[in-house]
Amino acid sequence: MTRLLMLMAVGVSALLSPAAIDAAPPPSTPNVLVFVVDDMDFTTFNAGGCPVPGLVPNLDRLARGGLLFDNAHVPNAVCQPSRQSMMTGLHPHRNGSLGFLPVPKGVPNLSELLMKRGYYTASFNKGRDYQSFPWSEFVAGYGTRGFGYDPGLFAEGAKKAIAKAKSEGKPFFLNIATADPHRPFPGSQQEVDLLAKTKAKWPKQAAQGQVYFPPFTNVCSPSQAWVPPFLPNLPKIREEWSQYYNAVHRADDTLGRILKLLKEEGVEANTMVFFFSDNGASFPTDKQNCYPYSTRTPLIVRWPGVIQPGRVDREHMVSTMDILPTLLDVTAIPPPAELDGRSLLPLLGGKTQEGRDHVFTTQNYITPGNQVYPMRAVHTRAHSYLFNAWVDGKTRFKGECLNGLTFAAMQEVAKTDPALAARVKHIEYRVGEELYDLKRDPACLRNLANGPEHSGVKAKLRKLMEEEMRRTGDPLLPAFLGEGAVPADWSTNK
Numbered sequence: 001m002t003r004l005l006m007l008m009a010v011g012v013s014a015l016l017s018p019a020a021i022d023a024a025p026p027p028s029t030p031n032v033l034v035f036v037v038d039d040m041d042f043t044t045f046n047a048g049g050c051p052v053p054g055l056v057p058n059l060d061r062l063a064r065g066g067l068l069f070d071n072a073h074v075p076n077a078v079c080q081p082s083r084q085s086m087m088t089g090l091h092p093h094r095n096g097s098l099g100f101l102p103v104p105k106g107v108p109n110l111s112e113l114l115m116k117r118g119y120y121t122a123s124f125n126k127g128r129d130y131q132s133f134p135w136s137e138f139v140a141g142y143g144t145r146g147f148g149y150d151p152g153l154f155a156e157g158a159k160k161a162i163a164k165a166k167s168e169g170k171p172f173f174l175n176i177a178t179a180d181p182h183r184p185f186p187g188s189q190q191e192v193d194l195l196a197k198t199k200a201k202w203p204k205q206a207a208q209g210q211v212y213f214p215p216f217t218n219v220c221s222p223s224q225a226w227v228p229p230f231l232p233n234l235p236k237i238r239e240e241w242s243q244y245y246n247a248v249h250r251a252d253d254t255l256g257r258i259l260k261l262l263k264e265e266g267v268e269a270n271t272m273v274f275f276f277s278d279n280g281a282s283f284p285t286d287k288q289n290c291y292p293y294s295t296r297t298p299l300i301v302r303w304p305g306v307i308q309p310g311r312v313d314r315e316h317m318v319s320t321m322d323i324l325p326t327l328l329d330v331t332a333i334p335p336p337a338e339l340d341g342r343s344l345l346p347l348l349g350g351k352t353q354e355g356r357d358h359v360f361t362t363q364n365y366i367t368p369g370n371q372v373y374p375m376r377a378v379h380t381r382a383h384s385y386l387f388n389a390w391v392d393g394k395t396r397f398k399g400e401c402l403n404g405l406t407f408a409a410m411q412e413v414a415k416t417d418p419a420l421a422a423r424v425k426h427i428e429y430r431v432g433e434e435l436y437d438l439k440r441d442p443a444c445l446r447n448l449a450n451g452p453e454h455s456g457v458k459a460k461l462r463k464l465m466e467e468e469m470r471r472t473g474d475p476l477l478p479a480f481l482g483e484g485a486v487p488a489d490w491s492t493n494k
Helices: 003-016 018-022 057-064 079-088 110-116 151-167 189-201 203-207 235-264 320-330 405-414 418-429 452-472 477-481
Strands: 031-037 067-069 120-124 137-139 172-177 271-277 299-302 311-313 359-363 375-379 383-388 433-437
Touching (some): 031 079, 057 235, 079 110, 110 120, 137 151, 151 235, 172 235, 189 203, 235 271, 359 452, 375 452, 383 452, 433 452
Parallel strands (some): 031 172, 120 172
Antiparallel strands (some): 359 375, 375 383
């Protein structure tokens, strides 16, 4: 019997005996590493199509050793709601946190369920995003020490956590959340300014060398930088993308150290690794949006002895909300009554699943009254349909993804370039509905929503959206149906 079939058999027996949740885990229970990078676009890594050589050798090696999902999405393109949805298997409007707010108590979550199963759980960095959940060990962040970007600190923390799990005779669940490649990018003026501001705020720590950004390797110059097609190829944009790629390379260094640690500690063979990014890169129309590239994430799963190395799944559309039910399936834990994610276990074993032909993604707000840009999207492999509930012709989008050099460069050139001026206006004000043919226009530059020849596709995707909104009790449903507005308690942008 294969290891996968053995695990599935264990799952069936546990479902027949709920008391097994609190029993000691069987010998086949794997360790789990969830490694999340911050603001990395799917096309950034070499296996995802980026032509910058040597950018992420560790990530590419991980992809070759496991299964890459070519059509994986996060449910929301902002860090905290994205990560909290992964931890709960629920959309933000279903787990009770639509933005930078904690998940209410009582919502089942991955760490809690694994702890009941006998796991030692530890989370490192991005503490705000994971503070709602219980952990055996919780490191909210590293303060001014490396600002959450230092590969050495992550390796040090993970090594101690693995040792602690071993000493207690438990399997481990490590949640590693590097801040790379989040802004400020290494070598950028934003980084220089933030470092100076932080040193002024913490002079004693600065004098002791505790306020710093870790060094980085300059692997990409502006002339080498590849700019995705949803942005114009301008000098300042290439400059900022080169800084971003250097941040990505540092994230890869952190990943490499953690993967090396698994091998050194003798736990690599029995550790299930999940890698993904919480949302797209912090550039115009990417992060904090609902375009397909905003939420498409490089989801990689490596499980020695179970997953055939080097596989790429281009057929099924999956979500990071599927991670929780997958691990519950693997560890024989009965799932909560309410879940939006589905177990990936059949796909890990090379089988197929029905109902994997589209994904539903959302955007709400940062906090009520702050950057309230509610959006919904349905993506298939061929088309994307977006509903922008915030659009009124007057409200201007001012999200974080417009910071830095890129959007400023677009605005400057737009003064004398009518086509780019139209693009800048669209980025700032949008329209109520958007429809894109992803085969012909993957950058989503030509909106087809008002074309009568595309009315059939639009109607089909609108129906899928309405069905999902009804199923999940989406508070934007009245606005989508034209029978109401954005909920009043979301407030308006300040």
